[in-house]
Amino acid sequence: xxxxxxxxxxYLAAALLYGGYLxxxxxxxxxxxxxxxxxxxxxxxxxxx
Amino acid sequence: MAGTETLAAKRxxxxxxxxxxxxxxxxxxxxxxxxxxxxxxxxxPDAVQGPPQRIFYIHxxxxxxxxxxxxxxxxxxxxxxxxxxxxxxxxxxxxxGLGVLFTTGVLLTGPLWARPVWGAYWVWDPRLTSFFVLWLxxxxxxxxxxxxxxxxxxxxxxxxxxxxxxxxxxxxxxSVNWWRGMHPEQVVITADGPGMPAAMLATLLLGLAxxxxxxxxxxxxxxxxxxARRLAWAVDAAAADMEGTR
Numbered sequence: 001x002x003x004x005x006x007x008x009x010x011y012l013a014a015a016l017l018y019g020g021y022l023x024x025x026x027x028x029x030x031x032x033x034x035x036x037x038x039x040x041x042x043x044x045x046x047x048x049x
Numbered sequence: 050m051a052g053t054e055t056l057a058a059k060r061x062x063x064x065x066x067x068x069x070x071x072x073x074x075x076x077x078x079x080x081x082x083x084x085x086x087x088x089x090x091x092x093x094p095d096a097v098q099g100p101p102q103r104i105f106y107i108h109x110x111x112x113x114x115x116x117x118x119x120x121x122x123x124x125x126x127x128x129x130x131x132x133x134x135x136x137x138x139x140x141x142x143x144x145x146g147l148g149v150l151f152t153t154g155v156l157l158t159g160p161l162w163a164r165p166v167w168g169a170y171w172v173w174d175p176r177l178t179s180f181f182v183l184w185l186x187x188x189x190x191x192x193x194x195x196x197x198x199x200x201x202x203x204x205x206x207x208x209x210x211x212x213x214x215x216x217x218x219x220x221x222x223x224s225v226n227w228w229r230g231m232h233p234e235q236v237v238i239t240a241d242g243p244g245m246p247a248a249m250l251a252t253l254l255l256g257l258a259x260x261x262x263x264x265x266x267x268x269x270x271x272x273x274x275x276x277a278r279r280l281a282w283a284v285d286a287a288a289a290d291m292e293g294t295r
Contacts, residue, residue: 010162011085011089025270025271029274
């Protein structure tokens, strides 16, 4: 691999690491609900009581 | 939870980041595009190292932001130990994950720069070794948080590790001055001023600013997630208590 190969590999690795992390983080954020957004906890059936 | 009203009323400055999240994300995206064009196309290549030297423009900003993230962990951990306010623990845990992310970026880009310049991907040089130890310490910080389920104990244990782990940061920074090794010494902050042409310095500063904005954007997301999880846990715990007393 020549100098351009190492350069490309480094930038690609960084883009995949940081871009991939951002995607995973946004997905994790969407699946995390604030208490107000959920049904009453502990009911197990999603119904408010 | 005891004192919840008091905590809610007390101002927590890092929470202001949540409001700036969108502008931070847009600024970081624009900065990344500008950095890619500048670092890969516009700035002149290094006369000795050639193309691999351009890795410098993402390697050093990754390291800077990694250190910044760990400094935030340190300060938030100290404040948690002093005040017991769980919002400092939210901040420490959010920043620790980003510290691991950016130090991982350093460990990926560094060897790809070292191979064409030093002839080896990795050497057990003082800078590389102390940095690798730092990465392991914060990886263990994240592992510790996964292992301890009680939130108060988890916050206390990880705060202690967040304070002790930071002791390695000055060792990593000064390792190139204290011991002889392969890794170059500091080139920007020196007694004689920056040891590089103005165009390279400007590109580096663009990288530092862009990575800092990206860190703050990610921190805003992680802080929101950490806070939502803590509140959800508190509500679940209160519901479980009510079930138990019924």
